[in-house]
Amino acid sequence: MKLYRIKKSNIDRKGRGLYANKNIKAGTRIIDYVGNIITKKQTEKSEKFDNSKPIYLFNLNKKYDLDGDVSWNTARLINHSCSNNCDYEGKSLSLWVVAIRDIKKGEELTCDYGFAYDSDYKQFPCNCGSKKCVGFIVREGSRWRINKKLKKIYALNK
Ligand SMILES: [Zn+2]
Numbered sequence: 001m002k003l004y005r006i007k008k009s010n011i012d013r014k015g016r017g018l019y020a021n022k023n024i025k026a027g028t029r030i031i032d033y034v035g036n037i038i039t040k041k042q043t044e045k046s047e048k049f050d051n052s053k054p055i056y057l058f059n060l061n062k063k064y065d066l067d068g069d070v071s072w073n074t075a076r077l078i079n080h081s082c083s084n085n086c087d088y089e090g091k092s093l094s095l096w097v098v099a100i101r102d103i104k105k106g107e108e109l110t111c112d113y114g115f116a117y118d119s120d121y122k123q124f125p126c127n128c129g130s131k132k133c134v135g136f137i138v139r140e141g142s143r144w145r146i147n148k149k150l151k152k153i154y155a156l157n158k
Contacts, residue, residue: 003030010108011079011128017108018078024103033058033075033088033095035068043067060093068095080137081110081128113137 003024009017024030035056038046043057043065056069056076068076075097078086086109089098097111110128124137 003028004109006074006077007108009077009079011081011110013127015079016077018074020103020105020107020109022105024099026099026101028099029089030086030097030099030109031075033066033068033090033097034073035066035070035076037064037093038067039064058088058090058095060090060095064093066093066095078109078111079128080113080126081108081130082112082126082133083128083130084110084112086111 001021003021004018005021006016007019009015011017018031035058037060040063048067048069056067056073058066058068060066070076078097085099085101085103085107086097087100088111089096097109103109122136126133126135126137
C-alpha cells in the first residue's frame with residue numbers, strides 16, 4: 001500500500017496535494033522526487049525558470065539541477081507549509097521526501113520549499129493556515145526577516 005494518496009488540497013485551494021494514507025513514523029521515506037536532470041547552464045538559459053516556476057527546481061550540486069516540473073513527478077504536488085511535516089533529502093543525483101515527525105493518517109503532507117528571502121518573496125503567498133504562518137513561502141531561516149518587517153509596519157500604523 002502506498003503511504004500517500006492524491007486529493008484536493010486544503011492549502012492550495014486550486015490544486016491538489018498529497019495526504020497520508022496511514023500513520024507514518026518520523027524518518028520514513030515517503031516518495032521519490034523525480035524529474036529531468038539539467039545542467040546549470042540549461043537552467044540559466046531556460047525561460048521556464050525566470051520566476052514562474054522556481055518552486056520545482058532543485059539544486060543538486062555545482063553542475064546539475066533537477067527540474068521536477070514533469071507530469072510523472074507525483075511529489076511535485078506536495079505543498080509548502082510554514083510548519084511542514086516532511087522535508088526533502090538527497091544523495092548525489094537522487095531526491096526524496098522524508099517524514100520529519102510522526103504523521104497521522106489523513107494529514108496533508110507538506111514541505112518547506114526553502115525559498116531564499118529576497119524582494120520577490122511577495123509573489124508567493126502562503127495559505128498553509130498554520131499558527132506559524134508568515135503569509136509568504138520563505139524558508140524557515142529567513143522568516144524572521146518578514147516577521148520583523150511586519151512588526152515594523154504594525155508599529156508605524158499604531
Ligand atoms: Zn504558511
